Amino acid sequence: MCTVIHNSYIICGVLSLQVKVAEYAGFCAGVKRAIQIARDAASEGGKCYTLGPLVHNDAVVRYFEKKGIIPVDSLESIEPGRLIIRSHGVPPGVIQEAERRGFLIKDATCPLVKKVHTLAALLRGEGYAIVIFGDKKHAEVQGIAGWCENEASIIESLEEVFGLQVGSKVGFISQTTRDENQFYQVAAALLPGKTEVRVFNTICPATRNRQASARDLSRQVDLMLVVGDINSSNTATLTRECKFTGVKTFQIQNASDLKKEWFEGVTKVGITAGASTPDWIIKEVLDRMSEYDENAVKEQQIEETVNNEQSVPREESFAKMEAEMADFVTPNRGDIIKGTIIQVLDDEVMVDVGGKSEGIIPARELSVKDAGSAKDLVKVGDEIEVMVLKWDDDGTILLSKKKVDAQKYMDKLEEDYKEERTIQGVVTGSVKGGLLVDVGVVAFLPASHVDDGYVRNIEDFIGQTLNFKIIEFNRNKRRGSQVVVSRKQVVGEEKARLKEAFWQNIEEGQTRTGKIKRIVDYGAFIDLGGYEGLLHVSEIDHVRIEHPSDVLHEGEEIEVYILGLDREKERVSLSRKKLLKSPWEIVMEKYKPGDIVEGTVVRIAPFGAFVEIEAGVDGLVHISQLANRRVEKPEDVVSVQDKIKIKILSMDPEEKRISLSLKEAQEEAENKEVEEYLEQQDNE
Numbered sequence: 001m002c003t004v005i006h007n008s009y010i011i012c013g014v015l016s017l018q019v020k021v022a023e024y025a026g027f028c029a030g031v032k033r034a035i036q037i038a039r040d041a042a043s044e045g046g047k048c049y050t051l052g053p054l055v056h057n058d059a060v061v062r063y064f065e066k067k068g069i070i071p072v073d074s075l076e077s078i079e080p081g082r083l084i085i086r087s088h089g090v091p092p093g094v095i096q097e098a099e100r101r102g103f104l105i106k107d108a109t110c111p112l113v114k115k116v117h118t119l120a121a122l123l124r125g126e127g128y129a130i131v132i133f134g135d136k137k138h139a140e141v142q143g144i145a146g147w148c149e150n151e152a153s154i155i156e157s158l159e160e161v162f163g164l165q166v167g168s169k170v171g172f173i174s175q176t177t178r179d180e181n182q183f184y185q186v187a188a189a190l191l192p193g194k195t196e197v198r199v200f201n202t203i204c205p206a207t208r209n210r211q212a213s214a215r216d217l218s219r220q221v222d223l224m225l226v227v228g229d230i231n232s233s234n235t236a237t238l239t240r241e242c243k244f245t246g247v248k249t250f251q252i253q254n255a256s257d258l259k260k261e262w263f264e265g266v267t268k269v270g271i272t273a274g275a276s277t278p279d280w281i282i283k284e285v286l287d288r289m290s291e292y293d294e295n296a297v298k299e300q301q302i303e304e305t306v307n308n309e310q311s312v313p314r315e316e317s318f319a320k321m322e323a324e325m326a327d328f329v330t331p332n333r334g335d336i337i338k339g340t341i342i343q344v345l346d347d348e349v350m351v352d353v354g355g356k357s358e359g360i361i362p363a364r365e366l367s368v369k370d371a372g373s374a375k376d377l378v379k380v381g382d383e384i385e386v387m388v389l390k391w392d393d394d395g396t397i398l399l400s401k402k403k404v405d406a407q408k409y410m411d412k413l414e415e416d417y418k419e420e421r422t423i424q425g426v427v428t429g430s431v432k433g434g435l436l437v438d439v440g441v442v443a444f445l446p447a448s449h450v451d452d453g454y455v456r457n458i459e460d461f462i463g464q465t466l467n468f469k470i471i472e473f474n475r476n477k478r479r480g481s482q483v484v485v486s487r488k489q490v491v492g493e494e495k496a497r498l499k500e501a502f503w504q505n506i507e508e509g510q511t512r513t514g515k516i517k518r519i520v521d522y523g524a525f526i527d528l529g530g531y532e533g534l535l536h537v538s539e540i541d542h543v544r545i546e547h548p549s550d551v552l553h554e555g556e557e558i559e560v561y562i563l564g565l566d567r568e569k570e571r572v573s574l575s576r577k578k579l580l581k582s583p584w585e586i587v588m589e590k591y592k593p594g595d596i597v598e599g600t601v602v603r604i605a606p607f608g609a610f611v612e613i614e615a616g617v618d619g620l621v622h623i624s625q626l627a628n629r630r631v632e633k634p635e636d637v638v639s640v641q642d643k644i645k646i647k648i649l650s651m652d653p654e655e656k657r658i659s660l661s662l663k664e665a666q667e668e669a670e671n672k673e674v675e676e677y678l679e680q681q682d683n684e
C-alpha cells in the first residue's frame with residue numbers, strides 16, 4: 001500500500017512506476033474549513049442540510065450523508081433546521097430566505113469567495129458594469145452574480161468577449177478557480193472601446209498554486225493523472241493546464257477510472273488533484289496503480305483523511321492567500337495605491353508598490369509646489385500614496401504623488417466649501433480679471449472679490465497671506481479654475497464683527513487709536529476698527545491749518561478723542577485737538593512775567609500793537625509801553641510783521657490776556673549794555 005508523499009517520487013508496485021504527487025494537490029483551505037464545519041455539525045447529532053453537495057466529490061458527500069449531513073436542492077423541500085452554506089457561497093437572497101424560513105445557518109462560504117462577494121457589491125455600488133469570468137452554471141459564479149443584483153455579465157471564454165454588450169466602465173472579476181492566463185487574455189480583450197476597465201484578479205492562490213505545480217510536474221513526467229470530481233471546476237482547469245504542456249493527461253474521479261494500458265511504456269507518472277479531492281482518493285489511486293485491487297479503499301482511510309488537518313501538502317492560510325490576492329489586483333489608471341520610496345534621483349523617484357512592478361514618479365509629478373530637486377521633497381523609506389498614470393510597455397508604472405496631494409487638498413477644500421469655512425491662502429500672481437491664490441491648489445480670486453470696496457491696484461495684494469471663502473467649487477470643470485475664492489465676504493464679515501464690538505464698547509470721552517484712511521479738504525477719515533469716522537479740520541489742531549495734509553498723513557496712526565456719539569445715526573464726533581495742549585497751556589508753562597521774549601507784530605490798533613509770542617497766542621503792547629517817549633500812534637514805532645523783543649509784564653490765564661512792553665524790554669537791553677560796558681571798563 002502506498003502513502004501519499006507530495007513532490008517526491010515513490011515506486012509503485014508491479015509496474016515499477018515512479019510516481020510523484022504535485023507539491024500542491026487536493027483539499028484547499030476553503031474545503032478543509034467547510035469539512036470541519038460539517039464535522040462539527042455531524043458531531044452535534046441530528047440532521048443538517050447543505051444547499052447542494054458540500055464539496056464536488058461524491059465520496060465525501062456520501063461519507064457525510066451517513067453522518068446526517070444531507071445535501072438538498074432547495075429550501076422548499078425541507079423543514080427548517082440547520083443549514084450549511086458550502087464553500088462556494090450563495091447569493092444574499094438565499095441567506096435572507098433561509099433566515100426568513102427559520103433555518104439556523106452555518107456559513108462555510110470560503111473567506112476568499114466572500115471577498116469576491118464584497119468586491120462585486122462594491123463595484124456594482126460604484127456604477128461599474130460587472131463582468132465575471134467563470135462557469136455560468138457553477139454555484140460560486142451564481143453566488144457572486146447574486147451579490148451584484150444579478151446584473152453581471154458572465155463569460156466563459158475569450159470568444160464570448162466579442163459579443164459582449166456592456167457599458168464603458170467595467171469591473172472585471174473571476175471565479176476563484178479559473179485559469180490565470182485566460183483571465184488576463186479576456187481582460188486585455190475587454191479594454192478596447194471602454195473608458196475604464198478595473199481588473200481584479202480574484203483567482204484564489206490555492207488554485208494558482210495547484211495549477212503551477214501541476215504544470216511543473218507535467219514537464220517532468222510521461223503521464224499526468226488529474227484526480228477530481230467531474231463537476232469540479234478547478235479539477236477541469238488542472239486537466240487543461242496539464243494538457244497544454246503536451247504531456248499525456250487523464251482526468252479520473254477515483255481509482256476505478258484507471259486503465260492499465262495507459263501505463264504502457266510509461267516510467268514516470270505525475271498526480272495532481274482538485275481542491276475538493278481528499279488525500280484518501282489520491283492514495284486509492286496510488287494503491288490501485290500498485291495492486292489494481294478495487295477493494296483497497298477502506299472506510300478507515302476516509303475517516304483519517306476527513307479528520308486529518310495535515311493532509312494538505314503546504315500550509316495555505318487564508319491570511320496569506322488574501323494578501324496574495326490583494327497583490328494581484330492590477331492597479332488601473334487613476335487608482336490610488338500605497339508605496340515605499342526605494343530610490344531618489346534629482347529628476348525622478350522610484351517606488352515599490354508591491355506586486356510585480358515598480359513605479360516611477362517624475363519630479364514634475366512629485367508635488368504641487370515647485371522644488372529644485374526631488375531630493376528636497378522626499379527621501380528613501382518614505383511611505384506615500386500615489387496615483388497610477390499609466391503602464392509602460394516594460395511593466396513600469398508611471399505614478400503621480402502630486403495628483404494624490406491635489407486630490408487630498410481638493411477633498412479638504414470641498415469640505416471647506418460645503419461647511420462655508422474661512423480658508424487661508426497666499427496671493428501668488430495676477431491674471432486677466434483677478435489674482436491667483438495658492439490654497440493648496442491654485443484658486444482664482446476675481447478682481448471684484450479682492451476687497452469689499454474698490455481696489456485701485458489689485459497687484460498690491462501679491463505676496464500677502466489672506467483669508468478667503470470658497471464661492472465656487474467644481475472638480476469636473478475642464479476650463480478655468482475649479483476653485484474660486486472671495487475675500488470680499490470675509491472682509492465684510494470681519495467688518496460687521498468689528499462694528500458690533502465697536503458700538504458695544506465705545507463711550508464718550510474715550511481716547512482711541514485709529515488709522516488715517518483718507519484725507520480730504522475738510523478733514524480726515526479715521527478707521528477706528530469697526531467704524532470709520534470724520535475728524536473735521538477744525539478738530540485737528542488748536543491753531544488754524546491751511547489743509548489737513550499739512551499735519552496728517554494717510555496710513556499714519558493717531559489718537560483721537562471721542563467728543564460725542566449718536567448711536568441711532570451711527571455717528572461719532574472725533575477730535576485730535578482735544579488731546580493736544582492748547583497754545584495758552586504751552587505759554588503758561590513756558591513763560592513767566594519779567595521774561596524778555598521775541599514776538600511778531602500781528603496787528604496794530606489805535607491803543608497799541610498785538611504781538612504773537614507763540615502760535616495762536618498774542619499779547620498787547622499798550623501804546624504807553626511802546627517807547628519811553630510819548631507816541632502819537634503805534635505805527636510810528638512798529639509795523640505788522642516786525643519781529644521785536646518785548647517784556648512780559650503780566651499773564652492772566654483766566655482772561656487769556658498777556659501785557660507786554662517794548663519800552664521796558666529796550667530799557668533792559670540798554671541797561672544791560674551799560675552794565676556790560678562798565679564791567680568791561682573795570683576789567684581794563
Ligand code: SF4
Nearest residue numbers: 028030110112176204
Ligand atoms: S479554491 Fe480557494 S476560494 Fe475556492 S474554496 Fe478553496 S481556498 Fe476557497
